[in-house]
Amino acid sequence: MIEISGVSKRYDETVVVDDVSITLPRAGITAVVGPNGAGKSTLLTMIGRLVSASAGRIAVDGLDVATTPGARRLSILRQDNHIVSRLTVRDLVAFGRYPSSKGRLTRDDAAHIERALAYLGLEALAERFLDELSGGQRQRAHVATVLCQDTDYVLLDEPLNNLDMKHARDMMRLVRRMADELGKTIVIVLHDINVAATYADRIVAMRDGRIVRSGPPEAIMTSQALAAIYDMEIEVARIGDRMLAIPY
Amino acid sequence: MRVRAPSPRAVLILLGLLALAAAAGFMTIGLTGRLDFVLPLRATKLAALLLVGYAVAVSTVLFQTVSGNRILTPSIMGLDALYVLIQTVVVFLFGAAAFGAVDARLVFLVEAASMIGFAAVLYRWLFLGARHGLHLLLLAGVIFGVFFRSLSNLLQRMIDPTEFVVLQDRFFASFNTIDRDLLGLTAVIVLLVSVAGWRMRHVFDVLALGRDAAISLGVPHRATVTRVLLMVTVLVSVSTALVGPVTFLGLLVSNLAYQLVRSHRHVLILPAAVLIAWICLVGGQVALERAFGFDTALSIVIEFAGGIVFILLLLRGGLR
Ligand SMILES: Nc1ncnc2c1ncn2[C@@H]1O[C@H](COP(=O)(O)OP(=O)(O)O)[C@@H](O)[C@H]1O
Ligand SMILES: [Mg+2]
Numbered sequence: 001m002i003e004i005s006g007v008s009k010r011y012d013e014t015v016v017v018d019d020v021s022i023t024l025p026r027a028g029i030t031a032v033v034g035p036n037g038a039g040k041s042t043l044l045t046m047i048g049r050l051v052s053a054s055a056g057r058i059a060v061d062g063l064d065v066a067t068t069p070g071a072r073r074l075s076i077l078r079q080d081n082h083i084v085s086r087l088t089v090r091d092l093v094a095f096g097r098y099p100s101s102k103g104r105l106t107r108d109d110a111a112h113i114e115r116a117l118a119y120l121g122l123e124a125l126a127e128r129f130l131d132e133l134s135g136g137q138r139q140r141a142h143v144a145t146v147l148c149q150d151t152d153y154v155l156l157d158e159p160l161n162n163l164d165m166k167h168a169r170d171m172m173r174l175v176r177r178m179a180d181e182l183g184k185t186i187v188i189v190l191h192d193i194n195v196a197a198t199y200a201d202r203i204v205a206m207r208d209g210r211i212v213r214s215g216p217p218e219a220i221m222t223s224q225a226l227a228a229i230y231d232m233e234i235e236v237a238r239i240g241d242r243m244l245a246i247p248y
Numbered sequence: 249m250r251v252r253a254p255s256p257r258a259v260l261i262l263l264g265l266l267a268l269a270a271a272a273g274f275m276t277i278g279l280t281g282r283l284d285f286v287l288p289l290r291a292t293k294l295a296a297l298l299l300v301g302y303a304v305a306v307s308t309v310l311f312q313t314v315s316g317n318r319i320l321t322p323s324i325m326g327l328d329a330l331y332v333l334i335q336t337v338v339v340f341l342f343g344a345a346a347f348g349a350v351d352a353r354l355v356f357l358v359e360a361a362s363m364i365g366f367a368a369v370l371y372r373w374l375f376l377g378a379r380h381g382l383h384l385l386l387l388a389g390v391i392f393g394v395f396f397r398s399l400s401n402l403l404q405r406m407i408d409p410t411e412f413v414v415l416q417d418r419f420f421a422s423f424n425t426i427d428r429d430l431l432g433l434t435a436v437i438v439l440l441v442s443v444a445g446w447r448m449r450h451v452f453d454v455l456a457l458g459r460d461a462a463i464s465l466g467v468p469h470r471a472t473v474t475r476v477l478l479m480v481t482v483l484v485s486v487s488t489a490l491v492g493p494v495t496f497l498g499l500l501v502s503n504l505a506y507q508l509v510r511s512h513r514h515v516l517i518l519p520a521a522v523l524i525a526w527i528c529l530v531g532g533q534v535a536l537e538r539a540f541g542f543d544t545a546l547s548i549v550i551e552f553a554g555g556i557v558f559i560l561l562l563l564r565g566g567l568r
Binding site: 071076082 | 316317318449450451453454456457458459460461463464465466468506510511512
């Protein structure tokens with residue numbers, strides 16, 4: 001369970017996340033959506049303890065993230081990842097084992113690494129250097145690292161960036177499997193509301209640093225709710241048992 | 249088939265052999281006169297070269313790792329500027345003869361302690377409070393460096409020209425007059441830092457991924473970086489106090505090491521950088537002294553070569 005109570009983030013006078021309180025239950029996928037600059041990444045990086053909150057408290061399984069090192073409980077994929085070191089895909093993924101192995105890889109760690117590579121279909125690219133990959137391949141390598149870290153909580157900030165349609169779908173299916181088969185709790189920032197509605201169990205919608213709506217996809221996928229979130233008219237069409245937002 | 253670079257192990261062995269050859273050449277080429285006098289003299293000088301090469305290589309690689317930037321060297325922290333200032337102030341106040349009159353060990357300790365003290369205060373002050381700690385820290389280092397240099401320049405203008413010549417000599421690293429006690433002391437300090445560093449060897453690899461990745465992998469970033477910076481400072485300070493400032497050598501050897509080793513692992517990069525530094529310093533000294541009959545400061549040549557590498561890196565856009 002992730003408990004966020006009264007959390008704000010200010011940069012000088014600008015309030016970027018404004019007094020947010022919400023509890024995200026254990027297990028399942030929570031999608032965070034909202035327009036650019038809504039504060040989604042900031043909120044996620046605060047949960048992932050990369051940025052400290054200006055006010056409020058965030059607790060994961062009852063432990064305050066500000067005071068507990070939690071690399072074995074919670075992993076995070078950031079929106080932008082730039083690495084100076086010359087790494088192969090396998091080297092990068094192996095870092096996912098660092099919290100438990102501290103650099104000395106056991107056979108168990110090796111198995112984790114192979115599994116993560118396989119989950120993301122990276123076996124053939126394992127010995128390639130990161131700077132020899134396409135943006136989408138690199139993105140998958142970073143996700144494999146997070147998977148390899150094998151934590152109960154996984155935070156993903158726009159993991160579909162740079163992915164083509166097929167890989168985006170594969171990625172979302174993988175995230176679904178991580179939740180369903182491995183029992184992980186996933187918080188994922190998504191930029192496409194339709195993807196969120198298709199794959200997530202809950203949607204948290206942010207705007208101007210606040211949570212404006214939250215609930216199951218059915219509750220968010222209404223013209224009214226979407227208008228409140230995105231400040232524009234969005235039609236919602238029903239196709240079979242699925243709902244699609246049509247902004248154009 | 250893609251052509252693979254030679255394995256890191258092969259590179260290390262080759263570098264090791266070259267370094268060994270350089271050391272052997274240094275000890276044996278052109279031996280004349282009384283061996284029981286010449287050999288210990290050469291051994292002392294060799295030890296100083298090895299020690300300084302080691303300190304410069306390790307400190308530069310680690311500094312680049314924590315700053316995430318491969319064209320920076322620890323000199324950006326203003327330490328060598330402080331060293332120059334200390335020298336200048338001493339000559340200004342007491343005259344050039346002061347260096348001969350006072351115990352060399354005392355001078356060494358005072359110099360090293362002021363550099364370490366300065367850096368520690370700077371780190372505490374800036375790195376522990378600020379948001380963008382490291383960048384602000386580097387910026388402050390640059391500004392202090394400029395300040396120290398300007399102050400030195402001002403004082404140097406007021407110093408007697410003949411004394412200034414003596415002073416100027418101390419601004420370039422010199423391996424010709426090495427105090428054996430200081431050498432031992434430096435070796436002990438360097439050893440202690442190395443033991444601490446060895447225990448952190450895997451952490452270095454994680455730090456090189458950048459702050460966010462390091463934190464998500466559970467490394468307490470700020471505390472760890474502060475510790476690495478202190479280690480870097482100690483290495484730079486003792487090496488500078490021993491022979492004088494060596495600025496660009498580190499840049500040369502670290503970037504050569506990255507090119508040759510092609511791995512992210514510090515257990516491979518650090519030894520490679522050290523061996524390259526040894527080859528440059530010892531081999532360079534052999535070439536200059538014995539082959540070309542030069543007696544002048546090797547460091548000037550190396551700084552020149554390092555400076556050219558720096559410019560090449562800039563031109564290639566290797567800013568990251
Ligand atoms: N380090 C920072 N300093 C100042 N402003 C920032 C910083 N990081 C983010 N912001 C601002 O905070 C707001 C929210 O950013 P972000 O959380 O990245 O939004 P989102 O991920 O929802 O697009 C933006 O207006 C952004 O400009
Ligand atoms: Mg974002």
